[in-house]
Amino acid sequence: MSTQTAQITVVGLGTGDEDQLTLGAWKKLQLAAKSQASLYLRTKDHPMVRMLDDNHIPYQTFDANYEAHESFEQVYASIAEALVQTAKQQSGEVIYAVPGHPMVAEFTVQLLKQRCPAEGISLSLLSGESFLDQAFLRFGFDPIEGFQLLDSTSLNRYSLNPQLHTVIGQVYDTYTASDLKISLMEAYPDEYRVVVGHSLGVVGEEQIIEVPLYELDHIQGYGNLSLVWVPKSEQDKDLYRSFGRLHEIVNILRSPEGCPWDREQTHASLRKNLIEEAYEVLETIDEDDPEHMCEELGDLLLQVMLHAQIEEETGTFTVYDVIAGLNEKLIRRHPHVFGENEAEDAEEALVNWNEMKAEEKRKKGIDTTKQSVLDGVPRDLPGLMKAWKLQKKAATVGFDWSEAQDVLDKVEEELGELREAIANQGVxxxxEELGDLLFSIVNLARFLKVDPEEAIAQTNRKFIRRFSYIEEQLRLRGLSFEQTDLSEMEAYWQEAKKVGKLT
Known part of the structure; x- marks a missing residue:
């Protein structure tokens, strides 16, 4: 004796124009009127429901599920569960009708595709006209030019590509449109022209409205049948925010048709530029100048792009390999964020980081037991910074002073040895003795928890400010340095110190 297999058939109701409903879909819907199947609608809010009513086709809807749950994910899961249980409990076919096409922006269908095989339920799909068909027709663009379909409820900056036509669905209401506007403004100018389509292809209800992006949430009438079209950009300036365009520009600069200076550069010739640009970024941090920082970070990024481009030309790696390696490393070294480890504070996070670094070395076949404690300090760091890092590494194994006073005594000792060298020794x-003194001062800075580089940078700025005051005072009096003795300059210096305290 054979048992009847439970059956769910998903029918696409199309975009709302009854002339566009497929004949197969209409025949399947009519089975419900003959009591040969039960018909369920995801929502009654669709123009085709009028045709069902006019033809006395009975149906049930899942509109109540939207009120019973807090998120769309919960709504869709509850609908899929109800359909599965109904199909298993009743003998006839279950017909489930959805707006548009069953395989376009219909999450409940994806859930059914996952669940039905395991539940022993036969699932079949009948296509309907997708809202994309009407979008291509009514908006008037050819998707072969480059096209992407996005969901406004899960859209983010990284999904957007101004070089493609972009159609955005699930723009249910003004609040959704407002969130969408904010996301789009991260990739497009505020005045960029976008198009809103309500009920495309539905006679008497269709609206197509073009507005600047900043007015996207001023439009009325958003609902289940609303779309937003962001046309592909033909303007180079609209691509300036994309990393791909930066890579393309650097590639052009290094090409035979590009810039002679850029073509001639090598890793070695660019070395000093990389260091200089890094220091210029530090200067903007010291000056608390965000606008200038934005510019200087761009100059620093250019150095990274140029070095990567040189290697891309030899086939070793590209800047995208650099990014991939960095992304993988960040995830791997933050197991307390992307894994199951925990870190309650910055110290625990640093422990995780160092443990992952050690594990990476072991995987590379590096015997960490044979490595020096001082390994890992870059050779070409500035002197004060390198001394700081060497001392920190040595301190991890107990090679350190116990009290700040001990370090002060060492500074005094090194100062005495320097005095002796000045009196009796050669250059x-x-x-050597000056280096020892500086090294001990760095050690003192470490005990005082003061970054020596920042301390000397602060003093340098203070010196520049006070010396500039002396120059200004001399200019105001029509004097030059040759006409001024040291005592007069010292007087101005003391004035500058007072002015600095007042300001």
């Missing part, structure tokens, strides 16, 4: 001995 090499003076340099």
């Amino acid at each position: 090499q001995e003076k340099q």
Whole structure:
């Protein structure tokens, strides 16, 4: 004796024009009127429902599910569950009708595709006209030019590509349109022209409205049949926010048709530029100048792009390999964020980071037991910073002073040895003793929890400010340095110190 297989058939109701409903879909819907199947609608809010009513076709809807749950994910899961249980419990076919096409922006169908095989339910789909068909027709663009379909409820900056036509669905209401506007403004100018389509293809209800992006949420009438079309950009300036365009520009600059200077650059010739640009970024941080920082970070990024482009030309790696490696490393070294580890504070996070670094070395076959404690400090760091890092590494194994006073005593000792070298020794001995003194001062800075680079940078700025005051005072009096003795300059210096305290 054979048992009847439970059956769910999903029918696409199309975009709302009854002339566009497929004959197969209409025949399937009519089965409900003959009591040969039960018909369920995801929502009654669709123009084709009038045709069902006019032809006395009985149906049930899941509109109540939207009120019973807090998120769309919960709504869709509850609909799929109800359909599965109904199909298993009743003998006839279950027909489930959805707006548009069953395979376009219809999450309930995706859930059914996942669940039905495991539940022993036969699932079949009957296509309907998708809203995309009407979008191509009514908006008037050819998707072969480059096209993407996005969901406004899950859209983010990284989904957007101004070089493609973009159609955005699920713009249910003004609030959704407002959130969408904010997301789009991260990739497009505020005045960029966008098009809103309400009920495309539905006679008497269709509206097509073109507005600047900043007015997107001023339009009325958003609902289940609303779309937003963002036309592809033909303007180069609209692509300036894309990383791809930056890569393309650097590639052009290095090409035979590009810039002679850029073509001649090598890793070695660019070395000093990389360092200079990094220091210029630091200067904007010290000056608390965000606008200038934005510009200087761009100059620093250009150095990264140029070095990567040089390697791309030899086939070793591209800047996208750099990005991929960085992304993978960040995820791997943050197991407390992307994994199951935990970190309650910055110290625990640093422990995780160092553990992952050690694990990476082991996987590369590096015997960490044979490595020096001091390994990992870059060779070409500025002197004060390198001394700081060397001392920190040595301190991790207990090679350190116990009290700040001990370090002060060491500073005094090194100062005495420098005095002696100045009095009795040659240039090499003076340099060595001065280096020892500077090293001990860095150690003192570490105990005081003061970054020596930041401390000397602050003093340099203070010196520039006070010396500039002396120059200004001399200019106001029509004097030059040759006409001024040290005592007068010292007087201005003391004035500058007072002015600095007042300001």
